[in-house]
Amino acid sequence: MPQSCYSGMWPEESQYHTQYPFYEWDEHNVYSATTLTRPMDEHKYVPPHELLDFDHHPLSAIGKSVPYASELVRRDTSKPMKDWEPEEVIQWFCEEARNSNVDFENIQLPQFSNVNGCKLQNMTLEEFTQKDYHYGKFLYDAVRRYMGREAAFLDDNLPPFNNLRPKDEVIYTDLSDSLGKPALSVIADNDSYNDSDASSHEPFETKPPVIAAKLPGPPGGRRPVGRPPKPTRTKRGNKEKKCGRLWEFIRDLLLKPEYCPSLICWENHEEGIFRFVRSDKVAELWGTIKENPKMTYEKLSRAMRYYYKSQVLQPVLGRRLVYKFGPTARGWRTNNPNFRDSTK
DNA sequence: CTCGGCTTTCCTGATT
DNA sequence: CAATCAGGAAAGCCGA
Structure with missing residues (x-):
């Protein structure tokens, strides 16, 4: 809904x-x-x-x-x-x-x-x-x-996560170059739902459970700070194709009626202010794309905050779950299908 | 191989 | 109290 x-x-x-x-x-x-x-x-x-x-x-x-x-x-x-x-x-x-x-x-x-x-x-x-x-x-x-x-949209009738293609097939396009065409259309679009191609991907949920590496930990008992290595490490020669950056993923969610405004919504489209409606779900989606089932909003939001420095995002003080696109962010100021009348 | 950009992970402390 | 926010620190991943 x-x-x-x-x-x-x-x-x-x-x-x-x-x-x-x-x-x-x-x-x-x-x-x-x-x-x-x-x-x-x-x-x-x-x-x-x-x-x-x-x-x-x-x-x-x-x-x-x-x-x-x-x-x-x-x-x-x-x-x-x-x-x-x-x-x-x-x-x-x-x-x-x-x-x-x-x-x-x-x-x-x-x-x-x-x-x-x-x-x-x-x-x-x-x-x-x-x-x-x-x-x-x-x-x-x-x-x-x-x-x-x-x-088209009943709550939790979101495109099933196992229909989200693995990140090597998610190719983000610059919306500023393709007027109004949602870049995330490769995800969950009709053609990726029902065709045999989609079934060729291992459903996310059926992947073997990731066994968290038990790290030795420092003498104090605390786990060392920093990112632990991926349990399933990709081989050097088998490089994954580029997947979009986080802010592009967020931007593209805002352009898809399947996700906006149910998971994320515009607070003020003119100013580029948006809000996470279901932060947990967005993090889950991001984790699916990055093939990282351990992704959480906590971690996603840390990455979001790093964008403040590069002016991709700007903080919205006093508002929880609210962010604003900054001058470096591109492609969000588009003919948003969620808000724009085609006749306009 | 190195380096830098971009996360990811964890943490402490503050705020709501 | 639980979520969220703010950042610091450190490490992984990846493309150049």
Whole structure:
């Protein structure tokens, strides 16, 4: 399931259920708050600065006052679109608008006040443009894209790791040279799923277990610092082909709807800020590519931090799991298929 | 073979 | 408390 880019925390006082204002359209077509009690897993609280710009909240756009920070509610991103309530549709519109650099204040949000997810999915392009002449097409396309991603992607219905080709077959291309073409397409693309070629690779899980070399260790009992030799050392003559660098792998994950935004997502595509959604899974993927089952996020993140020096990445202070592409990183500022409308 | 770039591994300490 | 972040240190891998 596609997930939001936002992580949120419940207020400290939340126990198992919480009460908070829930925004609904009433019979007078007024978007107002009613207090509902919901299990805490259903909706997640998120501070407004992570949800939407406080000064540019959708409620402001339709002449409503923006609720107090702690009252804002995060859209439940695991919910199928067909089950969305109208306010979730509105919120999602705003997220889509922001991701595409469209000012949602220009979108005719009130026109969609009674449109729930089910209705949204059944609306034709004409119906969209009737409601919003300028942005109807944009919204229609966004809905189609989302539906496509939903259909193609159920959580943990990720391309199985054993379908990831060993690193000698992963060839990264420079995206700046191949406009908008996801470099990771060699991974998990249709042709690598079902063909006989894919089966010719030893599934990752069935490889013989790596037996960790028991290192002698120093007198103190501590293991020596440094990288232990690979148990299965490659012969000099049998060189492995080049595999992409870590940041390129990360960049390419961000371009694949199979992984973005479920495993990693853009926080701000314009600025190149992204966040690990499932850091463990990303590390696992990286480990698969590097044929290193011991890869962890801890180790991956160390490598990420080394990029600060070379300006491939820049630190985002105070944000966990958040990084930003630096001036040396290339290819991320592309026509991202996850966010860009082809008509744009 | 050497060297440098890029990790990988481990660790300590701080922060969330 | 568990995760995560920040870096230092050291070693492996690999291409030039």
